[in-house]
Amino acid sequence: MPKIAIVDYGLGNLRSIRKGLERAGAEAIVTNEVHRIAEVDAIVLPGVGAFEEALRNIKPLIPMIFQGIEGGKALLGICLGMQLLFTESTEGGLHRGLNIFKGRILPLPEGRKVPQIGWNTLKILKPKNPLVKGIENGSYVYFAHSYFAKNEVEEDLVATVNYGFDFPAIVSRNRIFATQFHPEKSGNIGLRILKNFVEIMVT
Amino acid sequence: MLAKRIIPCLDMVAGRVVKGVRFRNLKDAGDPVELAMAYDSQGADELVLLDITASNEGRETLIDVVERTADAIMIPLTVGGGIRSSADVRRILNAGADKVSINTAAVRNPSLIGECSRIFGSQCIVLAVDVRRIYVRRASEASGKTLIETPEGLCWWDVYIYGGRQAVGMDAFKWVEEAVSLGAGEIMPSSLDFDGTGRGYDLPFLAELADRVSVPIIASSGAGTPKHILEALTIGKADAALAAGIFHRGEYTVRDVKKFLASKGIPVRL
Numbered sequence: 001m002p003k004i005a006i007v008d009y010g011l012g013n014l015r016s017i018r019k020g021l022e023r024a025g026a027e028a029i030v031t032n033e034v035h036r037i038a039e040v041d042a043i044v045l046p047g048v049g050a051f052e053e054a055l056r057n058i059k060p061l062i063p064m065i066f067q068g069i070e071g072g073k074a075l076l077g078i079c080l081g082m083q084l085l086f087t088e089s090t091e092g093g094l095h096r097g098l099n100i101f102k103g104r105i106l107p108l109p110e111g112r113k114v115p116q117i118g119w120n121t122l123k124i125l126k127p128k129n130p131l132v133k134g135i136e137n138g139s140y141v142y143f144a145h146s147y148f149a150k151n152e153v154e155e156d157l158v159a160t161v162n163y164g165f166d167f168p169a170i171v172s173r174n175r176i177f178a179t180q181f182h183p184e185k186s187g188n189i190g191l192r193i194l195k196n197f198v199e200i201m202v203t
Numbered sequence: 204m205l206a207k208r209i210i211p212c213l214d215m216v217a218g219r220v221v222k223g224v225r226f227r228n229l230k231d232a233g234d235p236v237e238l239a240m241a242y243d244s245q246g247a248d249e250l251v252l253l254d255i256t257a258s259n260e261g262r263e264t265l266i267d268v269v270e271r272t273a274d275a276i277m278i279p280l281t282v283g284g285g286i287r288s289s290a291d292v293r294r295i296l297n298a299g300a301d302k303v304s305i306n307t308a309a310v311r312n313p314s315l316i317g318e319c320s321r322i323f324g325s326q327c328i329v330l331a332v333d334v335r336r337i338y339v340r341r342a343s344e345a346s347g348k349t350l351i352e353t354p355e356g357l358c359w360w361d362v363y364i365y366g367g368r369q370a371v372g373m374d375a376f377k378w379v380e381e382a383v384s385l386g387a388g389e390i391m392p393s394s395l396d397f398d399g400t401g402r403g404y405d406l407p408f409l410a411e412l413a414d415r416v417s418v419p420i421i422a423s424s425g426a427g428t429p430k431h432i433l434e435a436l437t438i439g440k441a442d443a444a445l446a447a448g449i450f451h452r453g454e455y456t457v458r459d460v461k462k463f464l465a466s467k468g469i470p471v472r473l
Contacts, residue, residue, distance in 0.1 A: 012323055015299040019274050048296075050324055080324075113419045113442060115326040115388050119206045119248055119472045140206060140472040142279060144301070144326040146388075163205060185279045185301065187243075 001027045002202045005040040007065075007081075008032040009057040012048025017078065020184035024194035026201075032057070034064045042201040043068055047079025047182060051091040051105065051147075054080055062098065069100075074175040074201035079145055082171070082178035091147050101171050101178070102152040108145075112164045115146040120181075122159045122169050129158045130200050131170060131177050131193060139189045141169070141181040149180065175200065206472045207436050207464065208248035208443035209457050210421060211450045213238055214255045215284070218264045221255070222399075222451050229255075232451040236271045242450065243276040245457035248472060250276065251304070251391075251421075251445060254284030255366055266298050273299025283331055292319050296327065304391055306331040307364040310371055310378070313385055320386030329421070330387035333367050334360040334375040334408065335395040349376045353407045360408055367395050375408075376415055383416045390416060391445065394424040399448060401427025409439030421445050429455060429463040436469055 004026045006014055014030050021028040021044070028044075029036060037043060043065060045058070058065075069075055077085045086097045089105035097105070108114045119140040124132050148167040151157055158170040161180065169180050177197065183190035213220045213235050220238055221229040232238070239250050252272060254265045265284070273280050282295050283304030292303050309316050309330060320328045336358040339345045348359035360375035371378075379390055392412060394405040404425045413420055422441035426432050432444045449455055461471040 011296075012327065013273075013296045013299055013301055015270070015297065016273055016277075016301070019299075020277065023277075048324065048327075050321065053322075110417075113417060115418070116205065117326060117389060117419050118208050118442065121204060143205075144279070146324075146326060182279075182301075185277065187277050190277060 001025070002042070002198055003040045004028045004042045004044055004198075004201070005037045006030045006044045006046055007037070007058055007061060009046075009049055009054045011053065011057075014046055014048070017044060017046050017184040020191065020194050021198070023191060024198045026198045032061065034061060037061060037064050037068065040073070042074040042076065042197070045075070045077040045081030045084055047081045049080060051080065051083060051089045052093070052095055054084060055095060055097070058084070065098070069176060072175065074197065075177065076197050077178035078184070079180060079182055082180055083147060083149060085176070085178050086149055086151075089147065100176055101149070101156055101173070104150050105147050106150055107147055108163065109165075115144060116163050117144050118142070119186075120161050120163060122161060123166070124159045126158045129170075129172055131172060131196050132158060133196050133199075134192055135189060141179075141183070141186040141189055143181045145180060204470045206248070206470045208421075209246075209432070209460055209464075209471070210249045210251055210443055210445040211238075211242040211247050211457060212251040212253065212423070212445045212447040214253050214447060215265070215268065216256050218268055220451070222448050235268050236275050238451070239272045240275050242457055243278055246461055246473065247278060247457045248443070249279040249281065251281045251283070252300075253282075253304070256284070266294060269295060269298040269300055281329055283329070288315070289319050289322055292323060296323060302327045302329050302389070304329040304331040306333065309382060309387075310362060310364050310373075313381060316382055316385040316387050320388065325386045325388035328387055329389040329391050330379065330382040331391045331393065332375060332379060332382075333363040333393045333395055334405075335363055335367075335370070336405075337361050348374045349411070351407050351411060363395055376411065379412060380415060383418055387418065389419045389421060391421040391423055397425030400425055401448065403427065403431040404435040404439055404444075406434060406439045409435060409441055413440035419443065429460045432460055433464055433467055433469065436464070
């Protein structure tokens with residue numbers, strides 16, 4: 001069975017993403033130990049907590065994450081886990097992210113309810129991307145966030161969401177994928193996305 | 204476009220779901236995990252699980268129910284009842300809840316909201332607030348309170364704690380505004396006047412609240428028909444509607460309500 005490490009920042013609900021990945025056909029472990037991450041096929045950066053705190057918690061694991069990616073491991077960032085992959089974030093001061101995706105994490109502007117909480121529709125720009133295989137344009141997925149990614153590289157953009165303006169819902173490059181929404185909370189659509197990820201990691 | 208959410212609420216005592224009128228006369232309404240799965244398959248957008256006894260002895264039961272419920276569904280789960288500390292929040296989130304709702308403990312110690320939102324993020328801290336209308340004959344009887352002329356008369360809204368048993372004597376709007384400034388990410392107001400009556404939500408209260416805060420509002424208490432839910436989302440300007448009895452009694456499924464809302468032009472996830 002394909003094995004996934006869910007990186008543990010010590011904050012919030014990691015049980016649901018573990019359960020979701022298990023339903024998708026993978027074995028999932030929740031860990032912050034370098035040697036356990038070394039032995040898996042894919043890494044998930046989950047979506048809970050605040051940027052600075054999460055970054056501090058994963059700092060010792062960053063070399064391992066980069067080594068894993070270079071060695072061909074698939075990576076999925078979810079919500080905050082997606083935001084950590086960008087160049088920098090303005091959440092709680094300016095902080096450097098992993099800079100895998102170029103761009104900045106900014107607060108959702110005034111003029112709407114913040115946080116955005118609830119089900120919003122995907123506008124799929126790259127229907128051939130393997131993460132959205134079988135997902136129809138306009139499918140509802142679950143968001144819960146106060147910050148969004150201002151993406152600089154057009155080719156990385158797989159899908160957008162509209163909350164008064166368009167911003168990235170899914171970005172991807174090579175075997176690295178990230179979603180602003182929570183697939184583990186997005187019903188059957190979310191389960192399909194997790195299954196797609198499990199399929200990607202074994203191919 | 205962001206959809207309006209329909210959220211069935213499971214009020215729990217000793218591991219069973221119950222239903223009462225105005226927070227009293229509780230009757231058994233079923234097994235929480237079975238109900239959660241049924242509502243998920245009907246298209247519920249989220250679930251709320253409230254431990255209404257909130258006793259220390261009930262904690263282990265609650266954690267067990269949260270784990271089993273969270274494992275059985277793939278939609279967000281909010282859990283409330285008797286949460287007193289950030290350690291309580293951590294335990295409930297670790298058990299599989301996505302959000303916690305805090306009520307009495309937030310009134311007694313407002314800094315708890317700030318502490319929890321800093322640690323876990325404001326998107327997982329829901330302020331639950333129980334309100335009751337206090338009717339007055341003239342404005343001078345309630346100086347400093349937010350007075351609104353409702354169809355039933357001039358009133359302000361007091362905050363109640365301990366499951367509706369104790370009045371605080373605090374203007375509900377001012378309390379919610381304070382809680383939002385401290386970091387509450389969503390507001391879930393319940394009405395002691397309307398809860399369990401099936402005669403509709405407290406619309407003047409909801410509409411005023413929506414004008415005052417910039418976080419999402421989950422309307423609660425009073426749904427008897429799909430039209431009441433429509434009114435909460437339109438006249439009441441709420442982002443989500445919570446209901447219990449209307450679903451537990453099997454009068455309407457979640458899908459029935461959403462189809463009705465869609466027919467009225469409300470964006471819903473069908």
